[in-house]
Amino acid sequence: MNRGLKNRHLQLISLGGIIGSGYFLGTGYVLEKAGPAAILSYLLGGAIVLCVMLCLAELAVAEPIAGSFVTYARKYIGPTWACGVGWTYWMTWVSYVPSEMIAAGIIMNNFVPQISQLWWAVLFGLLVTIVNLFHVDKFGESEFWLAIIKIIALIAFSIVGALIVFGIIGDTGYLGSSIFLGSGGFAPNGYWSIILTMTIILVNFQGTEIIGLAAGECKNPEKSIPLAVRNVTWRIIALYIIPISVLISILPWDKAGLDDSVFAVAMANYGFERFSALFAFVVLTAALSCSNSGLYGTSRAMYSLATLGMAPRSFAELNKNGMPKNAVLISIVSCWFIILLYSFDASATVYTYLLALSGFTGVIAWISICWSQYRFRKQAVADGTFAALKYKTPLFPYVTLFGIWAQVFCLVVLAFEPDLRESLLVGVPFLVVPMAVYRVRQWKLRRALVSSN
Numbered sequence: 001m002n003r004g005l006k007n008r009h010l011q012l013i014s015l016g017g018i019i020g021s022g023y024f025l026g027t028g029y030v031l032e033k034a035g036p037a038a039i040l041s042y043l044l045g046g047a048i049v050l051c052v053m054l055c056l057a058e059l060a061v062a063e064p065i066a067g068s069f070v071t072y073a074r075k076y077i078g079p080t081w082a083c084g085v086g087w088t089y090w091m092t093w094v095s096y097v098p099s100e101m102i103a104a105g106i107i108m109n110n111f112v113p114q115i116s117q118l119w120w121a122v123l124f125g126l127l128v129t130i131v132n133l134f135h136v137d138k139f140g141e142s143e144f145w146l147a148i149i150k151i152i153a154l155i156a157f158s159i160v161g162a163l164i165v166f167g168i169i170g171d172t173g174y175l176g177s178s179i180f181l182g183s184g185g186f187a188p189n190g191y192w193s194i195i196l197t198m199t200i201i202l203v204n205f206q207g208t209e210i211i212g213l214a215a216g217e218c219k220n221p222e223k224s225i226p227l228a229v230r231n232v233t234w235r236i237i238a239l240y241i242i243p244i245s246v247l248i249s250i251l252p253w254d255k256a257g258l259d260d261s262v263f264a265v266a267m268a269n270y271g272f273e274r275f276s277a278l279f280a281f282v283v284l285t286a287a288l289s290c291s292n293s294g295l296y297g298t299s300r301a302m303y304s305l306a307t308l309g310m311a312p313r314s315f316a317e318l319n320k321n322g323m324p325k326n327a328v329l330i331s332i333v334s335c336w337f338i339i340l341l342y343s344f345d346a347s348a349t350v351y352t353y354l355l356a357l358s359g360f361t362g363v364i365a366w367i368s369i370c371w372s373q374y375r376f377r378k379q380a381v382a383d384g385t386f387a388a389l390k391y392k393t394p395l396f397p398y399v400t401l402f403g404i405w406a407q408v409f410c411l412v413v414l415a416f417e418p419d420l421r422e423s424l425l426v427g428v429p430f431l432v433v434p435m436a437v438y439r440v441r442q443w444k445l446r447r448a449l450v451s452s453n
Helices: 007-018 021-062 068-076 079-111 117-132 136-165 192-196 198-205 210-217 221-250 262-269 273-307 325-342 348-383 398-414 422-452
Strands: none
Touching (some): 021 221, 021 262, 068 348, 079 348, 117 325, 192 398
16 A cells, blocks of 8 residues: 555556556447447447546545555445445456456457467466556556557557548548448437447446555645546547447447457558557557456455455455455456356357446446535535535535446346346445345344444
8 A cells, every 4th residue: 555656656646547458358349239329429428438537536635545445335325335446346346357358359360260268368367466466556557558558559550540541542532421421321320329338338448446446545636636537538539439439430330249359350441550560569458458457456456355354354454565456356357257268168259248248337336426515515505614625526516426336227237138137146246245144244234233332
């Protein structure tokens, strides 16, 4: 828990978290379901994540502590809910990190089919495990450079794709909106498909909240955190909206899927085979980067739960470098357990379910952030401390309430999507069971206290 993360680390950690292989591969699922209308899905998802980040900034600047939003939930909502959301968030990354490893395996299997996807997943899992066992500044430095690779690749794709659209390069001539509006128009599967894909969209944006978890380990959080949040807006536009707009202008939506990175497929369609191969490499760095961020986030959530008495106290122990060693180890072991289960079913369906599960659990954490900020602001106004806040969420309470209810609506819609509703069967128990166990434990402690008196 030493403050070993520099400002540049924090900026790139938040960026690395939202550009994972789920973006490069999961976008194929979104395009397959929604067609070109997927751009509206990403715009809505961007609006939601911006609301969450604005809420988190107010909390994290006022109280920069490790494992922050679990602590915020306990303080401003209630300990029972904090227990549920903490364990749920832990499950978010325990399911998402293996999905990143599986995505890396899918990509590498296309290049070296002689080696199973599983073994590639194991190899990349080992690399991420090693990185997360070092001091936190080593994690920050590795994430810094991995994120830069992804940024450069997306900028390059946007430039090359735009040149293809205008007929400056390639043999197709001027494309204009011929592909964008072809194959059934803008919304070939109807506008309802935009809502049905929102869970996967929100998975792609997950990782931004790690800024809050890292608040206790960064220098000058009152300056670093607001800067990171302000940058979220242009990052969403530059690294999501623009590349996706270019993608759906050069790749027919009915050629998208989960078999390969849709960005690589788009480049290959126009004869840019080397650029396509480069994007396969970028997906690998994205998988490593997001897994890096994910293991960091899940171990800090477990540490926070342990310090609050909602997980075994041993998970709050720190080593000489200030790292919660046991929390890191239990998170790593759990991720490896999911990869082991994957060995029994290596289909794309498992990858989709893992994305959907992390989408459900991640949304619960984001709702908790907005809810905590709502209660925090009300308390600050009542206590007369509002004026002293160094950062204030703008347009309160509209931003906060939109962040909450838009995500609640996405969860309701999830139950109507046949491909994804099974994730609720796993996700809901991870929220409810820890809450029930905590309530029973507290009841027993109160009873024992009364009996001793």
